[in-house]
Amino acid sequence: MQRLQFIKHSSLLLMGASTLFSCKQSDINETIITTEDNSCDSTPSDALGPYYIGDTDQINDINTAQMSGIKMLVTGGVYVDSTIKQKIENAKIEIWHADHQGTYHPQARGDTSDFEPEQINLRGTVVTNKNGLYAFNSIRPGLYNPRPRHIHFIISAPGYKRVVTQTYFKNDDSNSSERIEDNIDNCLIIDFSIDSDDLLTGNIDFFLQPEDAN
Numbered sequence: 001m002q003r004l005q006f007i008k009h010s011s012l013l014l015m016g017a018s019t020l021f022s023c024k025q026s027d028i029n030e031t032i033i034t035t036e037d038n039s040c041d042s043t044p045s046d047a048l049g050p051y052y053i054g055d056t057d058q059i060n061d062i063n064t065a066q067m068s069g070i071k072m073l074v075t076g077g078v079y080v081d082s083t084i085k086q087k088i089e090n091a092k093i094e095i096w097h098a099d100h101q102g103t104y105h106p107q108a109r110g111d112t113s114d115f116e117p118e119q120i121n122l123r124g125t126v127v128t129n130k131n132g133l134y135a136f137n138s139i140r141p142g143l144y145n146p147r148p149r150h151i152h153f154i155i156s157a158p159g160y161k162r163v164v165t166q167t168y169f170k171n172d173d174s175n176s177s178e179r180i181e182d183n184i185d186n187c188l189i190i191d192f193s194i195d196s197d198d199l200l201t202g203n204i205d206f207f208l209q210p211e212d213a214n
């Protein structure tokens with residue numbers, strides 16, 4: 001384990017799982033520094049998919065319905081690019097993924113105003129803090145044919161190109177369906193680890209390009 005990863009992991013463990021699962025933006029450890037392991041020049045785009053719901057609530061635990069599943073904490077940062085790695089404060093990260101059985105809530109597209117609040121789960125928006133960092137809690141997404149296990153993201157910030165993308169799970173058996181390890185850039189593959197409290201933790205950084213970049 002690289003030193004920086006150890007710092008991150010140690011600080012998270014010290015916080016304790018109960019704290020982590022009620023993680024607020026202010027709880028994000030300001031000393032978290034991500035490694036270069038999953039960096040890329042700019043975050044590649046990926047398909048929006050059929051189940052995007054716009055204007056989701058700003059929340060850190062997106063499993064508002066408390067559905068069952070393996071608890072998951074995702075952390076990371078949003079930066080201008082991987083070489084300068086200038087942090088972007090107040091970047092908006094929209095997140096959505098399937099439940100542990102591979103179903104979206106709702107299994108539809110639209111806007112939150114099109115649905116009752118209780119129809120919406122495993123969807124939310126987080127905003128980066130002054131150090132460009134974010135975190136959210138959820139449960140590990142399940143599988144639906146023929147897709148590998150994945151999480152959808154849209155990352156946006158004023159002055160930068162909006163990125164629609166998906167991230168994948170390193171060494172997941174489901175990756176063979178799209179040959180993820182061969183075909184997807186490393187910076188979209190999260191290397192999760194599971195701690196003694198059975199909390200799956202992973203880090204993913206996003207790299208945006210200025211709006212006027214070629």
Ligand SMILES: [Fe+2]
Pocket residue numbers: 049098147150152
């Ligand atoms: Fe999907």
